[in-house]
Amino acid sequence: MSPVLAGALQALALIAALALVHAPLGTYMARVYSSGRHGRVEKWIYKGIGVNPDTQMRWPSYLRGVLAFSAAGVLFLYLLQRIQGVLPGSLGFSSIDPAQSFNTAVSFVTNTNWQSYAGEQAMGHVVQTAGLAVQNFVSAAVGMCVALALVRGFARSRTGELGNFWSDLVRGVVRILLPVAAIAAVVLVACGAIQNFSGVHEVGQFMGGTQQWRGGAVASQEAIKELGTNGGGYFNANSAHPFENPTPFSNLFEIFLLLVIPVSLTRTFGVLVGSVKQGYAILATMATIWVGFVALMMWTEFAHHEGALRLAGGALEGKELRFGVGASSLFAVSTTLTSTGAVDSFHSSFTGLGGGITLLGMMLGEIAPGGTGSGLYGILIMAVIAVFIAGLMVGRTPEYLGKKIGSREIKLAAVYILITPALVLVFSAFSMALPTPRHSMLNTGAHGFSEILYAFTSAANNNGSAFAGLNANTDWFNTMTGLAMLLGRFLPMVFVLALAGSLAEQKPVPVTAGTLRTERPLFTGLLVGAILIITGLTYFPALALGPLAEGLAS
Numbered sequence: 133m134s135p136v137l138a139g140a141l142q143a144l145a146l147i148a149a150l151a152l153v154h155a156p157l158g159t160y161m162a163r164v165y166s167s168g169r170h171g172r173v174e175k176w177i178y179k180g181i182g183v184n185p186d187t188q189m190r191w192p193s194y195l196r197g198v199l200a201f202s203a204a205g206v207l208f209l210y211l212l213q214r215i216q217g218v219l220p221g222s223l224g225f226s227s228i229d230p231a232q233s234f235n236t237a238v239s240f241v242t243n244t245n246w247q248s249y250a251g252e253q254a255m256g257h258v259v260q261t262a263g264l265a266v267q268n269f270v271s272a273a274v275g276m277c278v279a280l281a282l283v284r285g286f287a288r289s290r291t292g293e294l295g296n297f298w299s300d301l302v303r304g305v306v307r308i309l310l311p312v313a314a315i316a317a318v319v320l321v322a323c324g325a326i327q328n329f330s331g332v333h334e335v336g337q338f339m340g341g342t343q344q345w346r347g348g349a350v351a352s353q354e355a356i357k358e359l360g361t362n363g364g365g366y367f368n369a370n371s372a373h374p375f376e377n378p379t380p381f382s383n384l385f386e387i388f389l390l391l392v393i394p395v396s397l398t399r400t401f402g403v404l405v406g407s408v409k410q411g412y413a414i415l416a417t418m419a420t421i422w423v424g425f426v427a428l429m430m431w432t433e434f435a436h437h438e439g440a441l442r443l444a445g446g447a448l449e450g451k452e453l454r455f456g457v458g459a460s461s462l463f464a465v466s467t468t469l470t471s472t473g474a475v476d477s478f479h480s481s482f483t484g485l486g487g488g489i490t491l492l493g494m495m496l497g498e499i500a501p502g503g504t505g506s507g508l509y510g511i512l513i514m515a516v517i518a519v520f521i522a523g524l525m526v527g528r529t530p531e532y533l534g535k536k537i538g539s540r541e542i543k544l545a546a547v548y549i550l551i552t553p554a555l556v557l558v559f560s561a562f563s564m565a566l567p568t569p570r571h572s573m574l575n576t577g578a579h580g581f582s583e584i585l586y587a588f589t590s591a592a593n594n595n596g597s598a599f600a601g602l603n604a605n606t607d608w609f610n611t612m613t614g615l616a617m618l619l620g621r622f623l624p625m626v627f628v629l630a631l632a633g634s635l636a637e638q639k640p641v642p643v644t645a646g647t648l649r650t651e652r653p654l655f656t657g658l659l660v661g662a663i664l665i666i667t668g669l670t671y672f673p674a675l676a677l678g679p680l681a682e683g684l685a686s
Contacts (some may be wrong), residue, residue: 139430142384144464149388150395158399158411159390164307165280165300166404174302180296185299190292191633194281197297198274198625202241205267209237212263221348222256223331235610240267242621243275243503245357245364245473245596248605252346252367257329264364265353269313272360273304275471275505278625279397282509285632286533287405289418289640291631309360310395316355316389324378325351326576334381348667350375358389361503363473363596371463371476372452383455383476387463390472394418394501397508405533406417406604409651414511416656421500421663422469425493427463432486432683441681450481450600461486468493471503473596480583487599488679491586494593495671497552503594508629511659515650516545516631518662522655533641544631551623553670555592555616560585560674569608574601578685582678587613589675592620 133141170178178185189197212219213228213236224542228236232248239246240263249255255264277300282411284294321327330347350366353514354376367373377383395415401410434457451460462478467474468490479490499511516532520542521532530537539543563584567575573580579601586599591613598604604613648655 134455135378135458136430136434138344138456139434139461142459143426143462145386146384146391152390153392154415158396159403161362161396161400162395162403164303165201165256165295165400167303170299171306174299174306177302177306178298183296183298185296185302187296188293189296191281191294191629194277194294194297194525195626195629195665197301198278198629199622199678201270201297201301202622205241205270207238209240209263209267210234211239212259216256216259219258221258221329225254225256225432228254231607231610232605235614236264238617239596240264240362240364241271242594242617243271243360243362243471243506244591244594244617244621245362246598246604246617247364247368247596248613250368251365257348257484260353260366260378261349267355268353268356268360268362268364269305269309272309272362272504273301274357275307275503276304276393276397277301277505278628279508282512282628282632283401283404285635286512286535288636289638290535293638294629294632297673311355312393313352313356313359316385316580319385320351320354321569323382324374325354325382326375327351345375347583349495354386355389358386359393359472359504361390361394361470361472361507363467363471363475365474366404371474372478373415374454377476380455380459383463386474386476387466390470390474391466391501392679393504393669394470394507397505398501401508401512407533407651410533413651413656414508414515415501416653417511417659417663418499418501418507420656420660421496422465425465425469425489425500426462429465429486429489430458432489433457433461433481442673450478452476462586464490465493467597468595469496469498469500469502471498471506471594473590475597478600479586479597480579484578484679484681484683486686487582487586488675490597490684491582491589491675491679492667492671493557494589494595495553495675496667497549498593498595499663511629511663513545513548513628514663514666515659517549517666518659519648519650521660521662522547526646528646531641531647534643535635535638536641540634544627544634548624548627548631549666551627552592552620554587555620556588556671557674559588559612559616563588563608566608569606572603572606572609574603578678578681582682585674585678588616591616594681595623599671637667652661 210233213233217227283293328347332346371377398411398415402408463476497510499507501507519530519532583599583602
């Protein structure tokens with residue numbers, strides 16, 4: 133079987149698996165978030181944190197819950213790293229320095245999971261399990277909460293109430309993420325991923341010295357790392373490490389995990405707004421972009437003019453030979469079109485245009501299908517922009533799901549889509565203008581610029597994947613990427629929740645002959661075009677200086 137055919141068959145198998153679970157999982161999540169009952173464990177949690185889960189919140193209260201919970205998470209994880217040296221199960225590792233502790237705490241609380249450290253050389257069992265793994269669950273659940281609040285804004289009328297943040301958070305963890313992650317961890321263990329609390333071992337001889345390996349609760353963290361679109365690896369090699377990702381089947385299964393909730397949330401959206409066709413329209417938009425990116429990536433990585441690469445069957449540098457070019461391309465596209473950031477190959481070693489595709493996937497806002505929750509609210513914001521554009525073209529007040537998109541709504545949506553590009557471009561410009569940050573670049577020229585651009589694109593979009601080559605463990609990059617992650621996560625949430633509150637206060641507008649039918653293919657095409665054009669106009673100059681220049685020169 134040719135490598136190209138093998139890659140295509142894996143993509144088809146992945147699509148079939150996602151299609152199989154889309155409706156049941158999406159419908160189940162809709163029932164979870166609309167149920168009026170509380171489980172026994174959930175009641176204990178509510179009592180322990182002192183909240184009433186039945187109290188309805190308006191958007192400022194909902195936002196305060198999001199920010200307060202996340203701030204507590206940053207503080208706890210920061211302190212846990214700072215005292216690691218005196219904790220049991222530290223495996224002899226010292227405490228993490230302040231700048232890196234700040235960066236890591238912010239990274240995992242914002243669902244970014246950017247890592248400026250090598251996990252097997254820095255973090256003990258307590259920090260990995262009680263700190264990082266816990267944040268993998270709750271940070272993903274926070275994203276789902278914000279998405280559900282926006283969906284309720286479309287579904288409800290004449291009220292500013294968006295639900296209860298604490299109830300949404302607990303249900304997301306207890307009823308969705310925990311059970312699915314537990315099943316996924318068992319599958320990964322069956323594939324060969326390790327799950328233990330073993331220490332550091334020295335084995336055999338390797339080039340005149342001993343080789344070290346360490347154990348850990350890897351399978352369980354790997355499961356929620358992918359399911360929650362987190363991405364932080366137990367080991368520095370991330371999902372290219374055989375302890376995390378042992379076989380080609382586990383590799384495909386991990387890609388399935390990082391896509392399954394964002395894909396299924398489109399069904400949840402359709403059920404909660406009372407029209408599953410609206411969910412299918414959003415899903416079709418996501419699928420169109422994802423399939424297009426997969427095809428482009430495989431084309432750039434398989435097709436070469438250079439004789440050596442052509443004879444090898446593709447650009448194999450930086451790719452895990454157990455998986456090959458096709459599976460690595462599939463993983464790279466999926467992890468950068470979601471907010472996962474896990475890698476089974478090193479994106480810096482991709483072709484110039486291939487590296488540009490990973491960058492562009494994040495620059496779209498990671499909405500195809502996007503992160504756990506963040507992908508849904510991101511593409512709904514783009515849908516608001518798309519109906520506004522359509523309204524301008526026909527001279528009619530834009531409407532979406534029975535809600536008028538007036539000046540307040542479009543201002544909130546416009547500011548949302550401007551925040552992340554501003555963070556990426558401003559931080560990248562400062563890093564290139566100052567002499568010290570440039571010393572962290574492994575390469576010069578267009579590829580070196582791509583290293584910087586990729587770092588801040590990954591941080592501000594809460595992706596977390598690394599281009600490789602850039603030395604990010606410096607005070608500058610630990611601080612600046614930390615700020616980019618904080619602002620890139622929580623500033624957009626402010627405008628999403630404000631938009632949700634504004635929509636929930638409106639009364640529904642009746643459908644007329646002039647209403648744009650947003651469940652039809654015409655709207656899907658309009659939405660895809662709006663996403664690509666807005667992203668292109670925003671980032672084309674930066675892409676032209678980096679991956680496009682490199683790709684055209686090769």
